[in-house]
Amino acid sequence: MSETNKTDDAVIPQQASPSSDREVLLKVEGLEKHFPIKKGILQRQVGAVKAVDGIDFEVRKGETLGVVGESGCGKSTMGRVITRLQDPTGGKVTFEGQDITHLSTAKMRPLRRDIQMIFQDPYGSLNPRHTIGSIVSAPFRLQGVEPEGGVKKEVQRLLELVGLSPEHYNRYPHEFSGGQRQRIGIARALALKPKLVVADEPVSALDVSIQAQVVNLMDDLQEELGLTYVIIAHDLSVVRHVSDRVAVMYLGKIVELADSTKLYESPMHPYTKALMSAVPVPDPKRRGQKSERILLRGDVPSPIAPPSGCRFHTRCWKATEICRTTEPPLLELRPGQRVACHHPENFADQAPQDTVLLTAAKEASELVGEAVLEESAEPAKPAAEATEAEPEPAAEPEVEAAEAEASAEPEPDSDAPAEDPESESDAPAEEPEAAAESPAEPSADSTVEAQKSQESTDK
Numbered sequence: 001m002s003e004t005n006k007t008d009d010a011v012i013p014q015q016a017s018p019s020s021d022r023e024v025l026l027k028v029e030g031l032e033k034h035f036p037i038k039k040g041i042l043q044r045q046v047g048a049v050k051a052v053d054g055i056d057f058e059v060r061k062g063e064t065l066g067v068v069g070e071s072g073c074g075k076s077t078m079g080r081v082i083t084r085l086q087d088p089t090g091g092k093v094t095f096e097g098q099d100i101t102h103l104s105t106a107k108m109r110p111l112r113r114d115i116q117m118i119f120q121d122p123y124g125s126l127n128p129r130h131t132i133g134s135i136v137s138a139p140f141r142l143q144g145v146e147p148e149g150g151v152k153k154e155v156q157r158l159l160e161l162v163g164l165s166p167e168h169y170n171r172y173p174h175e176f177s178g179g180q181r182q183r184i185g186i187a188r189a190l191a192l193k194p195k196l197v198v199a200d201e202p203v204s205a206l207d208v209s210i211q212a213q214v215v216n217l218m219d220d221l222q223e224e225l226g227l228t229y230v231i232i233a234h235d236l237s238v239v240r241h242v243s244d245r246v247a248v249m250y251l252g253k254i255v256e257l258a259d260s261t262k263l264y265e266s267p268m269h270p271y272t273k274a275l276m277s278a279v280p281v282p283d284p285k286r287r288g289q290k291s292e293r294i295l296l297r298g299d300v301p302s303p304i305a306p307p308s309g310c311r312f313h314t315r316c317w318k319a320t321e322i323c324r325t326t327e328p329p330l331l332e333l334r335p336g337q338r339v340a341c342h343h344p345e346n347f348a349d350q351a352p353q354d355t356v357l358l359t360a361a362k363e364a365s366e367l368v369g370e371a372v373l374e375e376s377a378e379p380a381k382p383a384a385e386a387t388e389a390e391p392e393p394a395a396e397p398e399v400e401a402a403e404a405e406a407s408a409e410p411e412p413d414s415d416a417p418a419e420d421p422e423s424e425s426d427a428p429a430e431e432p433e434a435a436a437e438s439p440a441e442p443s444a445d446s447t448v449e450a451q452k453s454q455e456s457t458d459k
Contacts, residue, residue, distance in 0.1 A: 022060035025228050026082065026196060031055050031091035033074075033081050037304065050303045051077040053252035054091070056330065059196070064222070064229040066243030066260070068236060068275065070300055074252040075232045076120060079198040082230070083117045084108050095196070113143055116189040118199040120232075122181035126173040132159070132184055133169040139191045158187040161221075163213055179206040186214065190221060198230045203238060215242055236279050240264055245336075248272050251311045252303055254330060258337035268337060268344040271312050297364045310342065317364035318343040320354040 034048040051074040059065050067075050080086045082093055084100055093101045100111065116139075119125035126135055136155045140147060147154035156166035162183040173181055182205045189197055202218070203211040215238065221227055233239050239246060239260075246263045248256040248271065256269040267273045274294040296315045301307050309327050313319035322342050330340040333347055342351040357365065 022062060024058050025061045025096060026059040026230075027092075027094040028055060028057050028082060029092045029094075031078070031081060031093065032089045033077050033086065034089045047304050050252050050306060052081065052088075053303075053306070055249075055252075055254045057247055057254060057257060059228060059230060061195075061228055062222070062226055063244040064231060064242055066239035066246045067230065067232045067249060068234070068239055068246060069249035071234075072300060072303070073249045074303070075249055076200050078249070079117065079200050079230065079232050083115050083198050084111075085117065109142075113139075113145075113192045114195040116192070116194040116197050118182075118185055118189045118197065118202045120200040120204070122178055122185055122205055123173075125185050126181055128173050131170050131172055132176075135173075135184065136188045136191060139188065143192060145192065154191075155187075158191060159184075161190075161217060162187045163210065163217075179210055182206055183210075183214065186218075193225050194227070196228045196230070198232070200232045201234070202231065204234065211238070218242070236275065248275065251301060251306055253311055253340065255312065255340050256338065257330065258334075258339075262334070262337050266346045268333065268339045268347055269312075269341050270316050270318055270343075270345060273345050297360065310340075313358065314360055315364060317361055319358045319361040319364075320351065320356055321358070322351045322354040324358065 031052055032050075032054055033052040034050050036045045037047040037049065038044060039046050053074075055078065057065070067078070069075055077086070081088045084093070084103065088101060091101070092099060095111065095115065100108065103111075130138075133152065133155050136158055137151045139145070140151050140154070152169065156169055159166055159168060164180065164183055164187075168176075173184070176184065182202065186202060189199075199218075203214050206214060218227075218229065219242065222229065229242070231239065231242060243260045246258060246260050247254050248263075248269065250271050256263065256267065256272045258268075263272065264276065267276050274296055277294040298315055301311065301314055307314050307324075309325050310316070310319070310323040313323035316323065320343070326342070328340045328342050328350070330338050332338045333344060339347075342354070343349055
């Protein structure tokens with residue numbers, strides 16, 4: 001028995017292996033979701049909003065994938081499509097080896113136990129006419145599951161898990177704050193102990209203290225139940241804390257996918273680097289110091305007509321002609337780090353032959369260069385100002401001394417003319433001044449004598 005226990009203990013660390021050795025739970029290939037734009041009486045389609053336009057990634061069992069990006073890049077739409085709350089336009093979604101891309105509502109119902117979602121808006125995701133007990137117990141009724149001890153007892157236990165009181169069982173959603181409503185949504189999503197949970201901004205509506213509580217709760221449930229998370233968030237610090245891997249989205253595309261540590265330490269895509277530069281550093285020692293903040297020019301292009309080639313080239317400071325004409329593939333440039341860029345950061349250039357920057361890239365590079373120069377010149381500024389200020393006070397006494405000497409020179413010339421030769425011999429540099437001043441007095445007398453002589457000759 002002891003030997004079997006030892007072997008069992010030896011197997012457990014192998015199960016806690018890196019995410020690359022785990023079994024793939026969710027696989028997404030070329031996923032697309034386009035929303036048609038229709039006009040006219042006949043409602044003809046004249047265009048489409050390309051919210052998600054061809055993304056590929058995998059989620060392994062027991063890991064947490066964080067998805068970050070600007071508002072409008074397609075994160076929430078991607079979460080709704082992989083849970084089949086919305087039908088995809090193209091691509092393929094595989095869950096536990098089963099293709100669920102085109103399953104009907106009836107065939108998807110059994111899979112709802114294993115795939116749940118935490119919605120972004122806690123006000124719109126809860127029915128205001130139902131009590132909290134009815135909302136949280138809805139998954140049990142729909143799936144025909146009878147928990148141990150009864151539904152009410154299980155719902156009260158879930159409410160305690162998310163930091164609410166069991167007495168809230170008979171209350172209505174309008175009696176709660178936004179953060180409390182979000183916790184009710186989390187309790188409902190975890191009711192059936194799903195295998196995959198897609199959390200769309202799960203802690204954005206919570207207070208800072210409650211954020212830590214909910215994040216720790218999700219971590220504990222992940223270890224206890226073996227949950228797999230896809231967390232969509234804007235808070236990069238939360239994503240870094242809870243995620244094993246991070247996917248960066250821009251305008252419906254994944255531009256970088258890497259391990260959390262590698263992504264934050266050395267981002268390779270210029271857009272990722274700009275995102276990371278916006279993260280504040282909570283360090284009191286850095287108070288008053290300017291960090292390298294990369295300001296992107298212009299707005300995000302419209303998903304109705306995205307730019308050709310690399311979609312970030314209109315705002316990138318490294319964009320060249322190949323970025324405008326050729327779309328970069330998502331390649332694994334480093335182990336565990338995939339990047340879609342022709343000119344990645346902290347890595348060898350993928351297009352070394354193309355070195356001419358576009359006009360927009362030149363303007364953007366000037367902004368980035370100014371930010372870097374300001375950061376590098378900030379500590380050296382006082383020294384530069386001191387060096388420039390030193391000659392000015394030194395030059396002022398010399399000017400004042402020269403003016404004093406110039407004002408004092410005429411008096412000794414009139415009172416003691418005998419001292420002029422000595423002063424001229426001692427200070428040869430003052431000879432032009434003495435020569436200019438000495439003829440000044442006789443020049444007036446000579447003019448008077450010249451006028452008198454001229455008058456006598458006229459007479």
